[in-house]
Amino acid sequence: MKLKFNADGKFKILLFGDIHEHTDYQTNPKFKDMHKLMNAALDEFKPDLCVLLGDNCNTNIYPENPVFFKKMLSDVVEPITRRNIPVAAILGNHEHDHGHEDEIVDVYKELGIIMRNDAPAEVTGNANFKELIYSSDGEKPVFCLWFIDSNNCFEDRSVSHYDYVHPDQIEWFEKECEKLKEMNSGKPMPSFVFQHTPVPEEYELLRKAHFWELPVAVRGYNTKKDTFYVGKKGTKDYVGEGPCSPDVNSGQFASWKKVGGILGAFFGHDHLNDFSGFYDGIFMAQHKTAGFRAYTDGCRSCVRLVTIDEKNPEKFEHQLKRFKQFGLKSESLGPIFRTLSDRQSFWLHILGYTAAGIGGAAVLGLIIKKLIEVFGG
């Protein structure tokens, strides 16, 4: 399938983070809520391409029932395929949980979802590939979309909980970039990277929280767990949890800087974060879940639209739109999670427990006082 800028010079990409659909989807209202969001976003934005950012469909069912897995994945993307919109996908860490990755990539391919492995078999990962977007006259490729497999967990969790993009993947990527450069009159081709697990540099969009900011701060992940963070000035949207990036920096971001042309990187993985910002000239954006599975943040589930202008790709535009902002009503969430954010719900719980504790202590005090009065002489 040849991707191409429209006659008006624009190309729109709609992004869906960690949908995590599960085997009971046929009867679970969470699936309906996810489809409500997907349908509303497709109707409003009319994208030229959709991208699923990994952890798309749980693969635990694949080994025992690959037919069911294929049906589930097909049903998840049905609103997109019904509209004949191309859809690409990357593997998340959970697509690596149960093995059979190459077969799972084949299932995506059989369903017409853009996913494959362009790298030699010995290179780490099961789905490293790129797609080119052609000029509106269809003459030549002018923009590149990279889809990189960020693997699963790291073999030694004391070093890093999550795996990273390995040096052999980076080497392959850099060689491919050289070929693109030749194709693009010797200049780096403007490009985006789509990848499940964020690079460690995502923390550069945050800063250490002051103690008075702790109620709205997030705790860093794993080796950063002793520090609390808030978004830096210029970082937009929601920081809902410490980014779960690898604790080892394999040099991927440095490689982007080295090859040039990488304008933005778009990640999934963290179900609560949807912040974005620029670091060292590269835009990085986190995508919270577009579903209602796994851990979520109520009706703040969202999608992001990215619009590229063929004549001015460096000035691409992006916008987030949440479930609630589409005017949708959830069938799967209770009244609290329907209205409050995850952090607000957390503090409400703390308040409830504290009030119950104070109330309980007061009642106990009254009982003891009465006992003293009666039996104390």
Ligand SMILES: [Fe+2]
């Ligand atoms: Fe996930």
